[in-house]
Amino acid sequence: MKLSVSGRATATAVVAAATLLATGSIAGAAPAPEPVAIAAAPDIPVTAVKAHLTQLQSIATANGGNRAHGRTGYRASLDYVKAKLDAAGFTTTIQQFTASGRVGYNLIADWPGGDTNQVVMAGSHLDSVSSGAGINDNGTGSAAVLEAALTVARTGYQPTKHLRFAWWGAEELGLVGSRYYVNSLSLANRARISGYLNFDMIGSPNPGYFVYDDDPAIEKTFKDYFAGIGVATEIETEGDGRSDHAPFKSAGVPVGGLFTGASRAKTAAQVTKWGGTAGQAFDRCYHSSCDTTANVNDTALNRNADALAHAVWTLSQ
Structure with missing residues (x-):
């Protein structure tokens, strides 16, 4: 006017x-x-994230080719992540549950300090399917969450809110681990979680850039980051409700997250937006034996790891 x-x-x-x-x-x-100045998130080196993926691949190779629930490869994966976090000064907790007749585990890591009445969580599922090593699904999310947590420790970050990181078991059997965790919380402790961020497949070889359409503030945080680096995003629909944010959402916790696509085919319009190959799945090796370290797009992994850190830093201040 x-x-x-x-x-x-x-x-x-x-x-x-x-x-x-x-x-x-x-x-x-x-x-x-x-x-009040908002501290910017540091860069998450993709080489560090890939180093964790190499370790997860080695674990799978040494344990029958997978890291599935109830198998030795899963427990070895959890032990690897836990050792890194313990050495960095996190308070770690292993939560045990049973699914399909096998013992499963969640790993929870709390960074000391911050207001425990306002908890920001970032998590990913650590298990693979039994048919492969599960490096994109979901080594990528697990490795990026781990490196973000280690960066919190390395930089001595002291947020206003309390930071908690999680690696879920038995996601591939129907979100069993994350559902067990949420159900184990008292109503008061559920209410203390101000946001849960989920990262499930963030390095697909023919990637898209999808943001969960859930809590508006979390969604905007991710979209603003990608807009700032000139990358268009779309609303995530392929896996909506099929990953570990779902139990949190059902319990009334604000949720959000990132995803680079699974078995759905990339369209010509999406190729114009992001590059890649039209008519081909975002991840041709989804739930297959070829989901190895060769099945990861480094650019997508790098961008999503940095977006993860941006959200953790932004939402915890």
Whole structure:
């Protein structure tokens, strides 16, 4: 709307008065409080994330080719992640449950400090299917969450809110581990979680850039990050409700997350937006033996790992 001459004069006077008040130039006026600076997230080196993927691949190779629930490869994967977190100063907890006649485990890692009445969580499922090593699904999410947690420790980050990271077991059997965790929480402890961020497949070889359409503030945080690096996003629909955010959402916890696509084919319009191959699945090796370290797009993994860190830092201050 265009202002009239008198309107412009009035607006100018209002701005001038506001400026005087803000600077304390009017007698008796208190200075305006300084804005609180938001610490920017550090870069998450994709080489560090890939180093974790190499370890997960080696674990799978040494344990029958997979890291599935109830198998030795899963427990070895959990032990690898836990050792890294323990050495970095996290308080770690292993939560045990049973599914399909086998013992499963969740790993929870709390960073000391922050307001425990406001908990920001980031998590991923650590198990693979029995047919392969599960490096994109979901070594990529697990490795990126791990490296973000290690970066918190390495930088000595002290957020206002309390940070908690999680690696879920038996997701491939129907979100068993994450559901067990949520159901084990008291109503008061559920209410203390101000947001849960989920990362399940974030390095697909023919990638898309999908953001969960759930909590508006979390969704905006991710979209703003990608907009800032010039990458278009779409709303995630292929796996909606099929990953570990679902039990949190059902319990009333605000959720969000990232995804680079699974078995659905990339469209020509998406190729125009992101590159890649039209008519081909985002991940041709989804739930297959070829889901190895060769099945990861480094650019997508790097962008999503940095977006993960951006959300953790932004939402915890």
